[in-house]
Amino acid sequence: MRTILAIESTCDETAAAIVKRDGGGVEVLSNVVASSSEIHEKYGGVVPEVAAREQVLSIIPVVMEAMKKAEVEIEDLEGIAVAYGPGLIGSLLIGVETAKTLAYAWGKPLMAVNHMEAHVLANWIIEEGKNQIPELPALGLVVSGGHTDLILLRSMSEWEWLGGTRDDAAGECFDKCARILGLPYPGGPNIEREGEKATDEKIVVERLPRPMLDQDNLELSFSGLKSALASMAGKGVEKRLIPYLAREVNEAVAEVLVAKTMKAVGVYHPKSVLLAGGVAANKLLGSELEKKCEELGIKFFKPDTKYCTDNAVMIGAAALLRPNEVEVLELRPEPGLETVLT
Numbered sequence: 001m002r003t004i005l006a007i008e009s010t011c012d013e014t015a016a017a018i019v020k021r022d023g024g025g026v027e028v029l030s031n032v033v034a035s036s037s038e039i040h041e042k043y044g045g046v047v048p049e050v051a052a053r054e055q056v057l058s059i060i061p062v063v064m065e066a067m068k069k070a071e072v073e074i075e076d077l078e079g080i081a082v083a084y085g086p087g088l089i090g091s092l093l094i095g096v097e098t099a100k101t102l103a104y105a106w107g108k109p110l111m112a113v114n115h116m117e118a119h120v121l122a123n124w125i126i127e128e129g130k131n132q133i134p135e136l137p138a139l140g141l142v143v144s145g146g147h148t149d150l151i152l153l154r155s156m157s158e159w160e161w162l163g164g165t166r167d168d169a170a171g172e173c174f175d176k177c178a179r180i181l182g183l184p185y186p187g188g189p190n191i192e193r194e195g196e197k198a199t200d201e202k203i204v205v206e207r208l209p210r211p212m213l214d215q216d217n218l219e220l221s222f223s224g225l226k227s228a229l230a231s232m233a234g235k236g237v238e239k240r241l242i243p244y245l246a247r248e249v250n251e252a253v254a255e256v257l258v259a260k261t262m263k264a265v266g267v268y269h270p271k272s273v274l275l276a277g278g279v280a281a282n283k284l285l286g287s288e289l290e291k292k293c294e295e296l297g298i299k300f301f302k303p304d305t306k307y308c309t310d311n312a313v314m315i316g317a318a319a320l321l322r323p324n325e326v327e328v329l330e331l332r333p334e335p336g337l338e339t340v341l342t
């Protein structure tokens with residue numbers, strides 16, 4: 001299978017893409033994303049009902065735009081891929097039912113994709129200026145709003161879950177900390193931007209905990225960090241200190257993620273390290289991991305920011321690289337789908 005239409009609708013993005021297999025990698029023919037993120041901003045987080053309603057409005061125009069931009073016709077498509085979980089049930093239903101309907105009407109094979117697996121495989125997207133694809137075995141750090149997982153990719157077909165968070169996901173921690181500091185949703189990019197304003201070296205804020213940093217395992221935890229910030233802020237945060245607290249949150253999260261990833265590298269000796277998921281867009285996390293990998297002579301990969309946050313190109317990449325064809329009438333959304341990828 002070479003050229004396919006891919007659909008993503010797990011949360012507050014409605015996305016469609018046309019992708020094509022190119023050697024060991026995946027070529028992007030078009031990439032369209034409609035987001036309802038601005039609507040959720042005023043609530044400080046995604047409102048599932050609102051996200052699902054927006055998906056209904058956007059899905060058909062988004063699919064049509066992806067086909068138009070790629071200049072492909074129905075007969076050029078060799079399959080349709082869709083993310084069937086994990087995610088919000090209302091949102092998932094829109095993408096899954098659309099993909100099933102199109103596959104049935106157009107007589108195309110339907111491929112079911114695990115959204116978290118797709119985040120990892122975004123590292124195989126061919127981009128301008130990037131001419132390498134990851135060498136296996138690889139160690140993946142998947143960090144998003146709902147997940148924080150370390151995964152070993154022994155081969156394309158054999159994946160093993162190594163460890164992850166006991167409580168909040170890294171992105172969730174950013175989002176909750178942003179809320180405590182009065183910064184808008186989504187928290188990650190806003191904490192990052194606010195932290196860049198912390199330029200006065202004379203201003204020092206209390207240090208936040210680095211949960212489980214010293215424990216000799218691949219487990220993580222972020223809820224204590226959020227609680228520590230909440231109790232600090234409970235005493236009242238001066239406006240001028242917000243950038244310094246934001247920087248401290250960013251540094252604490254990045255430090256723990258880097259340390260645990262490098263611990264896994266020390267145990268499993270991968271040839272590549274792959275960063276993936278929305279939090280992979282974080283500059284400090286990316287640059288620190290890249291530095292550590294360089295020191296050890298390990299190749300470091302991170303998708304372009306537009307492929308770190310939710311998009312359909314990664315769904316297409318997963319369908320091409322790890323095909324999972326399903327019966328059109330039998331596919332159902334699985335909101336709580338496990339990340340354990342094997």
Ligand code: KG4
Binds near residue numbers: 143280
């Ligand atoms: O993968 P994603 O788009 O959606 C999920 O599958 O969850 O990830 C969204 C998460 C949000 O928690 C958001 O705050 C975080 O990714 N995020 C970031 C950055 N950009 C997005 N976190 C830290 N730094 C960023 N630059």
Ligand code: ZN
Binds near residue numbers: 277278310
């Ligand atoms: Zn995601």
